[in-house]
Amino acid sequence: MTTWEEALTSWGAVYAALFLPAALLLANFVLGKCFVSEALCRAQHASRSVHSWSRILGRAHIAVVTLSFAWQYYAVMFVARTKTGGNSDPRACNALFFAWDLAGHLPYLRGVQWSLLLQCCTSxxxxxxxxxxFAFFYASCVFSVPQVTTCGAGAEEDDATFYCRRCGTYVHQMDHHCYFIGNCVGERNRRLFVCCLVAGVANLSYLLYNYALWAMMHSDVITHIGAVLAIGFDVYLAGLLAFQILLLRRGWTTREFLRSRQRDREPLMRSVHRLCFS
Structure with a gap:
């Protein structure tokens, strides 16, 4: 068998055939004009052109977070739990494997291992x-619509409505533009955003509690890097959650906090101290 024949019939070729379309779809979502980008722009009352740096950056963040969800699921369900006292069989309680097995036994579904889906331990x-x-709330934030219909100069005169230059639309009681969700945070989706932060901190904290020691002591370099990134991201989300809770307690938005700091010309630490303890 020639080298080309070996390459084309290897598992690497199979994985490339599986993941190349997904990679192209993500690239089209970030840089092109796929139907998801166009639908988001239409729903959020924005221009349907995605060729602006802020929008490309927001879509890129969404793509990276989506890939991190996939990596997290693979690392836990296929690798980590089998080496830390969990299910020794990576197929057990694994919805992704069950869907693959189900598709492989169509149309008669003979030989499907139904029992594996129910072999779940508590962890x-x-x-x-x-x-x-976490995935549900993140997707809900990405597809939420805090924007209001563009209403010309009259919208700028409304104290509760602000124009977001990154989105190119007006947002009612805008808190901030968040690249993490590629969307603005306003009155309509602020509680949803806080729920997303709570779910993210809970998910990553539980992940690190169960698997961080194994990841740092007994895994490969890529998993080491992933564990460090998970720790940093968990700390970032926890800090952002605490900041949002403090703002909600005082009835402020991020814009109002930054404006008051700029108006009073306070150092950052003094502003944070006033937010926490005054």
Missing amino acids: DAAYLVLFGV
Whole structure:
């Protein structure tokens, strides 16, 4: 068998055939004009052109977070839990494997291993619930619509409506533009955003509590890097959550906090101290 024949019939070629379309779809989502980008722009009352740096950056963040969800699921359900006292069989309680097995036994579904889907230990069930809740709230924030219909100069005169230059639309009681969700945070989706932060902190904290020691001591370099990134991201989300809770307690938005700091010309630490303790 020639080298080309070996390459084309290898597992690497199979993986490339599986993941290349997904990579192209993500690239089209970030840089092109795919139907998801166009639908988001239409729903959020924005121009349907995605060729602006802020919008490309926001879409890129969404793509990276989506890939991190996929990596997290693979690292936990296929690798980590089998080496830390969880299910020794990576196929057990694994919805992704079950869907693959189901597709492989179509159309008669003979030989499908139904029992594997129900072989869940407590740690697996808890992780899957936290992972699913975080993914649900994140997707809800991405597809939420805090924007209002562009209404010309009259919108600028409304004290409760602000123009976001990154989105190119007006947002009612705008808090800030968040690249993490590629969307603005305003009155309509602020509680949803806080729920997303709570779910993210819970998911990553549980992940690190169960698997951080194994990831740092017994895994490969890529998993080491992933664990460090998970720690940093968990700290970032926890800080952002605490900041949002303090703002909600005082009835402020991020814009109002930054404007008051700029108006009073306070140092950052003094402003944070006033926000926490005054």
